[in-house]
Amino acid sequence: MYYSGLEIIEIAVRIEENGEAFYTAAAEMINENNDVKGLFLDLAQKEITHIAIFQKLADKFEAETFEFNKEESTDYIGHLADTHIFGKKDAGVELAKTISTPKQALEIAFKFENDSVVFYEELLKRASTDAKKMILQIIEEEKEHAAEIKRFM
Numbered sequence: 001m002y003y004s005g006l007e008i009i010e011i012a013v014r015i016e017e018n019g020e021a022f023y024t025a026a027a028e029m030i031n032e033n034n035d036v037k038g039l040f041l042d043l044a045q046k047e048i049t050h051i052a053i054f055q056k057l058a059d060k061f062e063a064e065t066f067e068f069n070k071e072e073s074t075d076y077i078g079h080l081a082d083t084h085i086f087g088k089k090d091a092g093v094e095l096a097k098t099i100s101t102p103k104q105a106l107e108i109a110f111k112f113e114n115d116s117v118v119f120y121e122e123l124l125k126r127a128s129t130d131a132k133k134m135i136l137q138i139i140e141e142e143k144e145h146a147a148e149i150k151r152f153m
Contacts, residue, residue, distance in 0.1 A: 006058060008123060009054050009057055009058045010058070011119075012054045012119070012120070012123065013051055013054045013055060013058070014088075014089060015116060015119065016047045016048075016050040016051045016054065017047070017051060017092070018088075018089075018090070018091045018092030018093075019043070019044075019047040019050075019092060019112055019116070020044045020047035020048055020051070020092070021090075021092035021093045021096065022092035022093070022095055022096050022108070022109070022112070023040045023041070023043045023044035023047060023092075023109070024040070024041075024044045025092070025093060025096030025097075025099075026040045026096055026099060026102075026105040026109070027040035027041045027044065029096070029099060029102075029105070030102055035152065036102045036105075036106065036152055039148065039149070039152060040105070040109070043109070043145055043148075043149075046141065046145065050138055050141070053134050053137070053138060054138075056134075057131055057134055095108060103153070106149055106152055106153050107153070109145075109149050110146055110149045110150060110153065113142050113143075113145045113146035113149060114146055116142045117139055117142045117143055117146070120135055120138055120139045120142065121139060123135055124136060124139065
């Protein structure tokens with residue numbers, strides 16, 4: 001399957017939207033105000049920032065080039081998108097409905113952040129100089145999110 005660079009950016013936006021929806025729902029399921037609830041609310045806001053970054057990249061896409069024409073690399077990108085925990089539309093909300101404990105939400109969040117790093121690292125490999133800075137920034141933030149989540153596990 002072939003994905004255009006713009007389609008990959010749309011997938012990245014969907015992943016971040018699902019992450020925001022998941023974190024918001026996970027925070028809402030925690031009745032008392034505590035550090036874990038605060039973490040999820042903070043992560044939801046950070047996902048909104050990531051959405052804006054990817055949308056900015058999409059807005060100036062004409063000037064941006066990605067090397068997604070290699071069949072094996074687009075197959076791999078497609079696989080990552082299809083298997084990402086939040087790769088499907090509304091996956092964040094649907095997955096949040098299955099959470100029964102904050103610990104379970106933290107485990108899902110940790111996997112989400114690590115899956116995102118892998119996906120964005122593949123995107124980074126195919127981006128030109130202008131996009132690389134933004135994508136690298138998001139990768140570093142996703143790694144920080146994973147480390148922060150791990151501290152609560």
